[in-house]
Amino acid sequence: MKLNFFTIIFSVILFSFCTAKEKNKNIIQKEQSAIDRDSIIVFAKKYLGTPYLYASSNPQKGFDCSGFVSYVFGNFGMTLPRSSSGYKNLGTALKPEDFKVGDILVFYGYKDKTVIGHLGIICEADGMQSKFIHASSGKAQQVTITSLATEHYTNRFYKCIDVISK
Missing domain, CATH: 3.90.1720.10 (endopeptidase domain like (from Nostoc punctiforme))
Structure with missing residues (x-):
């Protein structure tokens, strides 16, 4: 039970980190394209x-x-x-x-x-x-x-x- 709980928490944190990183990448690309x-x-x-x-x-x-x-x-x-x-x-x-x-x-x-x-x-x-x-x-x-x-x-x-x- 504890292993599943920690696995779920770890997966959520990892997913959030990857999603935030991708959003920042998109914002930077959008800013660059706006002034390219x-x-x-x-x-x-x-x-x-x-x-x-x-x-x-x-x-x-x-x-x-x-x-x-x-x-x-x-x-x-x-x-x-x-x-x-x-x-x-x-x-x-x-x-x-x-x-x-x-x-x-x-x-x-x-x-x-x-x-x-x-x-x-x-x-x-x-x-x-x-x-x-x-x-x-x-x-x-x-x-x-x-x-x-x-x-x-x-x-x-x-x-x-x-x-x-x-």
């Missing part, structure tokens, strides 16, 4: 070719630029502004040498240089030569990858912000 910059880009690239659709954050229908950015980061548990104008005062501007994969590029509108009009996510970091993934309303009319070094975007560049690091 490469995973953000891998996820974003799944939507290459998705049509541009104004005011949409629906992958089945299409994205506008802010809809795409908020959808991608939302997949990693981050809530970001749904409108590009919400990025004007968000975060601290980074120096080009500090740009990283997963940072957000913020651009003025192509007609009005006082209004924020476009966003993208850096997918290849190289300062002002970086490449970014975005929902383009221009010639591409879809989620595409573009070089920041193109005159169209260099002239409209407002800032780059890091929304991942805390």
